[in-house]
Amino acid sequence: MQDAAHDPLPVLETPGLVTRAVALCSIIAAVLLLGVHVARLAQSHGGVSWWMLPLWLTGMLVADFLSGIVHWGADTWGSEAMPVLGKRLLRPFRVHHINPDDFLTRHWIDTNGDVGTIVSAVLAATFLIPLDSFSGQACVTFIIALAATTLPTNQVHQWAHMTSPPAFVHALQRWGVLMSHAHHAEHHAPPYVSNYCIALGWCNRALVRVQFFSRLERFVTRLTGAVPRADEAR
Numbered sequence: 001m002q003d004a005a006h007d008p009l010p011v012l013e014t015p016g017l018v019t020r021a022v023a024l025c026s027i028i029a030a031v032l033l034l035g036v037h038v039a040r041l042a043q044s045h046g047g048v049s050w051w052m053l054p055l056w057l058t059g060m061l062v063a064d065f066l067s068g069i070v071h072w073g074a075d076t077w078g079s080e081a082m083p084v085l086g087k088r089l090l091r092p093f094r095v096h097h098i099n100p101d102d103f104l105t106r107h108w109i110d111t112n113g114d115v116g117t118i119v120s121a122v123l124a125a126t127f128l129i130p131l132d133s134f135s136g137q138a139c140v141t142f143i144i145a146l147a148a149t150t151l152p153t154n155q156v157h158q159w160a161h162m163t164s165p166p167a168f169v170h171a172l173q174r175w176g177v178l179m180s181h182a183h184h185a186e187h188h189a190p191p192y193v194s195n196y197c198i199a200l201g202w203c204n205r206a207l208v209r210v211q212f213f214s215r216l217e218r219f220v221t222r223l224t225g226a227v228p229r230a231d232e233a234r
């Protein structure tokens with residue numbers, strides 16, 4: 001437990017200009033690639049069609065679920081001393097749990113840059129999928145939905161920490177499209193092991209009901225002997 005009387009709350013370092021420039025380029029590249037893939041799909045045989053809607057919703061759900069898996073993994077296993085992932089993934093989440101308000105001071109470019117890099121790489125690889133068949137079009141539709149939902153994951157998370165988010169975000173939160181402040185606050189309340197999905201928040205209720213993450217933790221511990229949250233002081 002952080003001893004606030006003696007230790008200052010941890011904060012994330014502000015990235016340098018080069019890191020921020022790379023992050024901005026990644027975000028722009030991801031948005032442009034999304035646009036290019038939508039245009040490719042629209043110009044492919046049959047164009048945009050009704051059967052893409054369930055695939056689109058599935059892509060959004062899978063993106064939300066994957067955000068939960070990644071977040072749970074970063075909260076639960078490993079150490080900040082791990083190469084690359086320790087600094088870029090585990091530390092931000094762990095600082096965030098001890099000092100949630102630090103997240104609100106992060107520039108939107110720093111908030112979204114790393115996810116932008118991953119999404120750009122996935123969308124670049126998506127050019128390998130030909131669009132001259134139904135399966136190719138279905139696959140690309142799913143990937144576009146997955147990527148478009150994943151890209152603003154950290155932004156959605158940051159909005160959920162704001163008491164006064166932008167009006168359109170507040171509306172989306174009220175309608176249940178994005179997770180609300182109250183919904184995400186449950187993750188930051190004892191026992192700190194629920195509502196890991198942060199891309200939309202749609203999967204959280206069902207996953208809590210079936211105790212998905214606590215079962216998964218027990219399974220990983222049985223398999224590897226690793227102790228959940230061994231490296232973290234909340």
Ligand SMILES: [Zn+2]
Pocket residue numbers: 071075093097187
């Ligand atoms: Zn967390």
Ligand SMILES: [Zn+2]
Pocket residue numbers: 096100157161184188
């Ligand atoms: Zn949070």
